Amino acid sequence: MKPSETLSVAWEGLTANKLRALLTMLGVIIGVAAVIIMMAVSAGTEATIAEQINSLGSNLIFVNSAMTQMVPGRESSGGLVYEDAEAIVDQVPTVVGFAVEQQTTASIKYGNVTLDDVTILGTTPDFPSVRDVQVASGRFLNQNDLDHTAKIAVLGSTVAEELFGNADPIGEKITVGSTKLTVVGVMAPKGTVSGMDWDTRIYTPITVVFEKFLPSRFARMTGDRVRTIYLQAESQDVIDSTILQVQLVLARRHNVSLDNADFTVRTQQDIIETQEATTAAFRNLLGWVAGVSLVVGGIGIMNIMIANVTERTREIGIRQSVGATEGDIRRQFLAEALMLSLVGGLIGVISGVGGSWLFGHLGDMRTVVVPNSIGLAFFSAALTGIFFGYYPANRAAQLDPIEALRHE
Amino acid sequence: MSALQPTLPAIEISGMTKTYQVGDAEVHALHGVDLRIEPGEFVSIMGPSGSGKSTLMNIIGCLDHPTSGTYLLDGEDVSTLPKNELAHIRNKRIGFVFQSFNLLPRMTALKNVIVPMMYDPDNHMTKEEREEHAIKALQSVGLGDRIHHVPTELSGGQRQRVAIARALINDPVIVLADEPTGNLDTRSGEEVMAILDDLNARGRTIVMVTHEADIAAHAHRTIHLRDGVVESVVLNSSSLREPGPEGEEMAHEAK
Numbered sequence: 001m002k003p004s005e006t007l008s009v010a011w012e013g014l015t016a017n018k019l020r021a022l023l024t025m026l027g028v029i030i031g032v033a034a035v036i037i038m039m040a041v042s043a044g045t046e047a048t049i050a051e052q053i054n055s056l057g058s059n060l061i062f063v064n065s066a067m068t069q070m071v072p073g074r075e076s077s078g079g080l081v082y083e084d085a086e087a088i089v090d091q092v093p094t095v096v097g098f099a100v101e102q103q104t105t106a107s108i109k110y111g112n113v114t115l116d117d118v119t120i121l122g123t124t125p126d127f128p129s130v131r132d133v134q135v136a137s138g139r140f141l142n143q144n145d146l147d148h149t150a151k152i153a154v155l156g157s158t159v160a161e162e163l164f165g166n167a168d169p170i171g172e173k174i175t176v177g178s179t180k181l182t183v184v185g186v187m188a189p190k191g192t193v194s195g196m197d198w199d200t201r202i203y204t205p206i207t208v209v210f211e212k213f214l215p216s217r218f219a220r221m222t223g224d225r226v227r228t229i230y231l232q233a234e235s236q237d238v239i240d241s242t243i244l245q246v247q248l249v250l251a252r253r254h255n256v257s258l259d260n261a262d263f264t265v266r267t268q269q270d271i272i273e274t275q276e277a278t279t280a281a282f283r284n285l286l287g288w289v290a291g292v293s294l295v296v297g298g299i300g301i302m303n304i305m306i307a308n309v310t311e312r313t314r315e316i317g318i319r320q321s322v323g324a325t326e327g328d329i330r331r332q333f334l335a336e337a338l339m340l341s342l343v344g345g346l347i348g349v350i351s352g353v354g355g356s357w358l359f360g361h362l363g364d365m366r367t368v369v370v371p372n373s374i375g376l377a378f379f380s381a382a383l384t385g386i387f388f389g390y391y392p393a394n395r396a397a398q399l400d401p402i403e404a405l406r407h408e
Numbered sequence: 409m410s411a412l413q414p415t416l417p418a419i420e421i422s423g424m425t426k427t428y429q430v431g432d433a434e435v436h437a438l439h440g441v442d443l444r445i446e447p448g449e450f451v452s453i454m455g456p457s458g459s460g461k462s463t464l465m466n467i468i469g470c471l472d473h474p475t476s477g478t479y480l481l482d483g484e485d486v487s488t489l490p491k492n493e494l495a496h497i498r499n500k501r502i503g504f505v506f507q508s509f510n511l512l513p514r515m516t517a518l519k520n521v522i523v524p525m526m527y528d529p530d531n532h533m534t535k536e537e538r539e540e541h542a543i544k545a546l547q548s549v550g551l552g553d554r555i556h557h558v559p560t561e562l563s564g565g566q567r568q569r570v571a572i573a574r575a576l577i578n579d580p581v582i583v584l585a586d587e588p589t590g591n592l593d594t595r596s597g598e599e600v601m602a603i604l605d606d607l608n609a610r611g612r613t614i615v616m617v618t619h620e621a622d623i624a625a626h627a628h629r630t631i632h633l634r635d636g637v638v639e640s641v642v643l644n645s646s647s648l649r650e651p652g653p654e655g656e657e658m659a660h661e662a663k
C-alpha cells in the first residue's frame with residue numbers, strides 16, 4: 001500500500017469517531033503545550049536575568065570589605081581604601097576600568113523643596129561605563145572634579161524631577177547637608193536593580209564625600225575608606241584570573257592571608273546564581289509535568305488503540321482476506337496512533353504558544369517562545385505515538401484472519 | 409486467465425489433512441482430501457456442519473495452512489507459503505464472496521472495490537485509473553448508479569454484488585463464494601446466482617460452499633464432504649444449466 005493511501009485510510013479510521021480522537025489527544029495536547037510554555041517561561045526568566053547582568057555592568061567584579069576576626073598583636077587593616085583601587089588598576093593589567101563607591105545619606109534642599117535621607121554616592125569618573133548607567137543631560141564627574149574636590153552633583157532622574165519639576169537643573173545650586181553643590185548633570189532613569197532605586201540618589205566626586213560628608217578622623221588616618229570597588233575585567237574569559245590577582249594584590253596590601261581576608265571579591269555571576277537556581281528548579285518541575293503528560297497521553301493513545309483494534313477486528317479480517325499483509329495492517333494502525341499524536345501535538349503547539357502569550361500578558365511572568373521547543377514538542381509527540389502505538393498495531397497485524405473474520 | 413496452459417488445474421489438492429489442537433484433544437477437521445478443479449469449472453461444496461467444509465474453504469482461500477498434503481493453486485504450491493505470501497495470493501489470485509458480505513462499513517461501494525488494488529504491490533495504477541477500473545467492475549454487476557453509497561444504504565443483494573465486484577477487481581484465478589446467498593431473500597439470491605453463473609459462463613472458475621441444494625445445483629459438480637473426507641461428487645445437470653437427466657453419482661473412497 002502506498003504511504004499516502006496508508007495515511008488516508010488511517011485518517012478515515014480516526015475521523016470515524018472524532019470525539020474519541022479528541023479526548024485521546026488531550027494528554028498529548030497538554031504535554032506538548034507544557035513543553036512549550038515551560039521553555040517559554042524559562043527563556044523569559046533567563047532573558048530577564050541576562051538583562052540584569054548587563055544592567056549591573058558587564059564583566060564586573062565587586063570588591064567589598066568583610067568582617068574579619070581580629071588577630072591579636074596586629075593592627076586592623078582598616079578595610080578598603082581608595083588607594084586599594086588605584087593599586088589594583090596599576091598591578092592587574094586585565095582590569096580595564098574601575099569605580100569606587102562610598103555613600104552616605106543627607107537631606108537635599110532646593111528652593112523650598114527638601115528631600116530627606118537621599119543617598120549621596122561618592123564615586124569616580126568611570127562609574128557610568130562600569131555600572132552601565134547613562135547621563136541624560138549635562139555631564140558626569142571627571143578626573144578634574146575628583147582632583148579638585150569640585151563641589152558638584154549629578155542627580156538621579158527622580159531626584160531631579162522632584163526638586164526641579166520640568167525646569168532645567170543644570171547649573172543650579174542645591175544644598176546637600178550643609179554643603180552647596182552645583183548640578184552638572186542628570187542621569188537617565190534606570191529603575192530598581194537588586195533592590196536599590198538608582199533614580200533617587202545623587203552622585204558626587206568621592207573626594208567630596210571624603211571631605212564633606214564622612215569627616216571621620218579614624219578614616220582619615222587609615223586612608224579614604226570606600227564601601228565598594230567595582231572593577232571591569234577585559235573580558236569574560238579573564239575574570240577568574242583577574243579575581244585571583246586582585247585578591248593577591250589586596251592580601252599583600254592588607255597584610256592578610258587569603259583564608260582570612262578582610263575583603264570579598266565577587267562577580268555578577270555569583271550574585272545571580274541564586275536566581276538561576278530558582279529558575280532551574282521551576283524549569284525542572286515543568287519538565288516533569290510535561291514529561292508525565294506526554295506519558296499519560298501516550299498511555300491514552302495506547303488504550304484507545306487497543307480498544308480500536310478490538311472493535312475493528314472484523315475490519316482487520318476483511319482487509320486481510322483481500323490481501324493486506326501484516327505490515328499493511330501494522331502501518332495502518334501505527335499511522336493512526338501517529339496521527340493522533342501529531343494532530344494532538346499540533347493543537348498542543350497552538351495552545352502552548354497561545355498559553356505562553358497569555359502568561360506573558362496576563363501575569364507578570366515574562367515568556368519568550370523558543371522555536372526549538374516547538375520542534376522538540378513535535379518530535380516527542382511523534383515518538384510517543386510510535387512508542388505507544390506499536391503494541392496495539394502489532395497486535396492488530398498478528399490477528400488470525402479466520403478468527404478476525406468470525407469476530408462479532 | 410489460465411488459458412495459457414489449459415491442462416493445468418486451477419486447484420489441485422491431494423492428501424490434505426488438517427488437525428486442530430483443542431486443549432489436550434486433537435480434532436481432525438480434514439482426514440485426507442483429494443480435489444481437482446479445472447479452470448473454468450463451477451464447483452459447489454456441501455456438507456453438514458462439522459464435515460470440514462469451512463476448514464477446506466479456509467485452506468483453499470489461503471487463510472489457513474493444511475497440516476499435511478499439498479495444495480497447488482494454478483500450479484503453484486501454496487500449502488507451505490509464509491503468511492505474507494499467502495496475503496499476496498489472497499490479494500491477486502483469490503476473490504472472496506462471503507455470506508455476510510464483509511464490506512468495510514464506513515466506505516462507499518467504490519472505495520470497497522478499490523481496497524484490494526491498494527494492497528496489490530504490483531498495481532501501479534493512478535488513483536483515477538483505479539477509480540475508473542472499480543467503476544467498471546461495479547457497472548458490470550449492475551451498480552453503476554450506486555458507487556457512492558455506503559453499505560448501510562444498499563440492500564443485501566446490492567451489498568453482495570459490491571462484494572462480487574471487489575472479488576473480481578484483481579482478476580483472480582478463482583472466486584471463492586461462502587454461502588453467497590445465505591443472508592439474502594430468494595429474489596436477491598437469484599440475482600447474485602445469476603451473476604455468478606454469468607461469470608462462470610465467461611470462463612471464471614468458481615468454488616462455492618452452500619447448504620442449499622438448489623443453490624448448489626448451479627455448479628457443474630457438487631462435492632459432498634462428511635467427517636473430513638470427500639463423501640461423494642455429484643455431476644449436476646441442473647435445469648438452469650443444460651436440461652437433461654439426473655446427476656450422476658460417483659463414489660469416493662474414504663481414506
